[in-house]
Amino acid sequence: MANTRRYYYLDCIKIFAIIFVVFNHTNARGFFLFSQQMNSPLFYFYLLVSLICKVAVPLLFMVSGALLLNKKESLGVLWKKRILRYTIIVIVFSFIRYLFDLQYYNNWNSFTLLGFFRYIYAAPMEIPYWFLYTYLAALIMLPFYVR
Incomplete structure (x- = not known):
């Protein structure tokens, strides 16, 4: 039987990345909310979340690579x-x-x-x-x- 070891930390990274990929596609209701709230006290929070979500696709690539390299x-x-x-x-x-x-x-x-x-x-x-x-x-x- 193949190696069936489960890496839960990789599952957590995938969940995080999937959530941010979905968020990346929310446009003005999420991802670009910082551009509509420039005078809001939450502007920097919205901007930070939009910047963090850009690591989602590279994270998915890295998880795929980590799982494929062991094959x-x-x-x-x-x-x-x-x-x-x-x-x-x-x-x-x-x-x-x-x-x-x-x-x-x-x-x-x-x-x-x-x-x-x-x-x-x-x-x-x-x-x-x-x-x-x-x-x-x-x-x-x-x-x-x-x-």
């Missing part, structure tokens, strides 16, 4: 179990985003499979997907970290 997997298993699956997820959701862009710009006559792969490779990185590409790169680099 004793062969290169083939890593590519089949993690990298290939994750690449499929990135491609599927990028394709969905590509279709939404075609719909938004009413540009269905430019739909081609080559256009989609050009969209993935050469278009500006999609803001919502930056962490997906970064995590995929970390998975590909994993054998160089542990060997």
